[in-house]
Amino acid sequence: MGNWFKSGSPWVWMTGGAVSISLIAVLGLLLMIAWRGLSYFWPAEIYQWEMKAPEGQVYTLIGEIYDTEEVPTEQLESAGHVFATSPGESVTRYLVKTGNREFVGLDFRWILATDIVSRHQPEDIAVIERTKNGDFYGYPVAVVENGKRLELDDVETSLDSHVDRAVELNNQAVRLQKSEIGSINYALEKLRLQERRYELDGELTEAKKTELAAQAASLQADYLVLEKQFFAFRSEAARDSVIFKDMRNQEVTLKLDTILDVTYSNRLSVVSKLGHWFVGVGRFVSDDPREANTEGGVFPAIFGTVFMVMLMAVIVTPFGVVAAIYLHEYAKKGPVTKMIRIAVINLAGVPSIVYGVFGLGFFVYMFGGTLDQLFYPEALPAPTFGSPGVIWSALTLAILTLPVVIVSTEEGLSRIPSSVRQGSLALGATKAETLWRIIIPMASPAIMTGLILAVARAAGEVAPLMLVGVVKLAPTLPVDMNFPFVHLERKFMHLGFHIYDVGFQSPNVEAARPLVYATSFLLVSVIVSLNLTAIAVRNHLREKYRSLEH
Numbered sequence: 001m002g003n004w005f006k007s008g009s010p011w012v013w014m015t016g017g018a019v020s021i022s023l024i025a026v027l028g029l030l031l032m033i034a035w036r037g038l039s040y041f042w043p044a045e046i047y048q049w050e051m052k053a054p055e056g057q058v059y060t061l062i063g064e065i066y067d068t069e070e071v072p073t074e075q076l077e078s079a080g081h082v083f084a085t086s087p088g089e090s091v092t093r094y095l096v097k098t099g100n101r102e103f104v105g106l107d108f109r110w111i112l113a114t115d116i117v118s119r120h121q122p123e124d125i126a127v128i129e130r131t132k133n134g135d136f137y138g139y140p141v142a143v144v145e146n147g148k149r150l151e152l153d154d155v156e157t158s159l160d161s162h163v164d165r166a167v168e169l170n171n172q173a174v175r176l177q178k179s180e181i182g183s184i185n186y187a188l189e190k191l192r193l194q195e196r197r198y199e200l201d202g203e204l205t206e207a208k209k210t211e212l213a214a215q216a217a218s219l220q221a222d223y224l225v226l227e228k229q230f231f232a233f234r235s236e237a238a239r240d241s242v243i244f245k246d247m248r249n250q251e252v253t254l255k256l257d258t259i260l261d262v263t264y265s266n267r268l269s270v271v272s273k274l275g276h277w278f279v280g281v282g283r284f285v286s287d288d289p290r291e292a293n294t295e296g297g298v299f300p301a302i303f304g305t306v307f308m309v310m311l312m313a314v315i316v317t318p319f320g321v322v323a324a325i326y327l328h329e330y331a332k333k334g335p336v337t338k339m340i341r342i343a344v345i346n347l348a349g350v351p352s353i354v355y356g357v358f359g360l361g362f363f364v365y366m367f368g369g370t371l372d373q374l375f376y377p378e379a380l381p382a383p384t385f386g387s388p389g390v391i392w393s394a395l396t397l398a399i400l401t402l403p404v405v406i407v408s409t410e411e412g413l414s415r416i417p418s419s420v421r422q423g424s425l426a427l428g429a430t431k432a433e434t435l436w437r438i439i440i441p442m443a444s445p446a447i448m449t450g451l452i453l454a455v456a457r458a459a460g461e462v463a464p465l466m467l468v469g470v471v472k473l474a475p476t477l478p479v480d481m482n483f484p485f486v487h488l489e490r491k492f493m494h495l496g497f498h499i500y501d502v503g504f505q506s507p508n509v510e511a512a513r514p515l516v517y518a519t520s521f522l523l524v525s526v527i528v529s530l531n532l533t534a535i536a537v538r539n540h541l542r543e544k545y546r547s548l549e550h
Contacts, residue, residue: 064265066096099127122266123264124264293512
């Protein structure tokens with residue numbers, strides 16, 4: 001045994017065990033997040049319960065089971081619940097999503113198994129996904145077309161076709177509003193700013209006024225035409241409605257322009273549920289958010305996260321590489337260089353919120369405010385670059401991740417043998433040529449490693465972004481079809497902030513909880529995808545310049 005300890009084998013086993021436990025913990029966490037998030041899109045079974053109230057009356061409850069738990073009987077009795085017969089030591093309690101928020105108040109409620117008289121799964125009950133007020137559960141009764149109740153033998157087929165029509169009209173209205181109407185509004189604002197600039201410069205003549213007014217009048221005429229089309233789409237989408245019977249046994253009329261989809265979950269086969277699941281995941285990653293981020297998709301947050309990280313990578317890479325080359329290749333070895341290296345390493349330990357405060361003060365207020373005064377005085381007092389935006393977020397995170405790139409690049413430079421440098425110089429190459437053609441290509445895998453670490457940290461940071469650019473809901477993306485196409489001054493949405501907002505700021509916690517898991521899994525997927533891309537580039541560079549090492 002003593003020899004075994006002296007051989008070092010216990011430490012090898014202990015290290016291997018610690019690594020294994022860490023990997024299992026990480027994989028378990030990812031699997032739990034993935035399961036909780038992705039199962040949200042799986043069509044759940046819809047139940048109809050006959051419940052007995054404490055006063056004795058029987059009522060109907062319709063919904064899907066969200067959670068189940070065992071509650072000690074003593075706890076329920078101390079809370080005032082009276083059981084007709086002793087239920088034992090514990091009672092099963094279900095968290096039921098009942099939907100129909102505007103008619104029954106809370107759309108989630110706990111029910112006790114002891115209060116259930118009967119339960120079954122009707123096949124003709126429908127789950128209606130709506131643009132507001134969450135889901136609705138009910139039985140379709142009739143379709144009302146243009147104010148006339150249709151007498152139909154197959155209500156469900158007619159309902160599906162009417163819903164598809166309304167959804168398509170709503171989509172046309174949204175596309176018109178985002179593209180052509182948005183472009184006209186953007187152009188009108190540009191004309192207003194141009195007139196203001198002429199006025200500030202003392203160049204606003206009557207001729208220019210007339211020219212700008214003519215351009216604005218032309219745009220206004222186009223706007224009125226498009227506005228008419230927009231309201232026509234909206235009016236046509238709102239033409240029809242559908243009547244459902246809800247769990248109160250009352251008929252409820254819903255406008256079809258508020259309905260996105262109708263699903264009969266209890267009659268779906270496994271294959272149909274799988275198709276429905278893929279459609280749900282597709283909508284989640286491609287749609288805009290609704291209902292204060294608790295419904296709909298997260299596409300603006302995905303776009304904002306990827307765009308900001310890529311912009312950060314473009315900024316931090318040249319700065320980090322140049323700084324590392326200077327420190328390693330040109331700076332003299334002395335106390336000053338040593339202190340700079342220590343300062344760079346220590347910068348990696350500064351809390352990220354400190355970088356956010358620095359970015360807000362230096363980039364937004366000082367630098368951005370100066371840019372506004374110099375180049376955008378016509379827009380003042382409304383700031384252009386003097387308010388949080390995606391460019392300031394990328395710069396702040398570039399400073400935050402700069403030490404990672406510098407340290408990684410320096411390590412790559414230190415691994416290159418001095419004989420390579422001396423050989424290149426001996427053959428007549430200058431130091432700059434040696435750096436550009438030999439040293440930097442050989443160090444490129446290390447540079448990419450630093451970039452991978454920087455991307456991983458930047459994509460997960462939220463605290464500094466809350467000060468320098470991220471918002472709960474961004475009306476427009478940083479990239480659109482309006483010149484100059486890339487709008488770095490705009491605020492943006494971020495997956496990390498979306499998780500915080502939905503998880504901790506939502507008024508409906510139970511409805512938001514699955515979205516927190518789904519968005520968390522999506523954020524991890526985005527980070528992994530960005531890292532895999534960077535790793536592929538690094539491996540390609542490593543193979544490309546491997547011959548220089550020999």
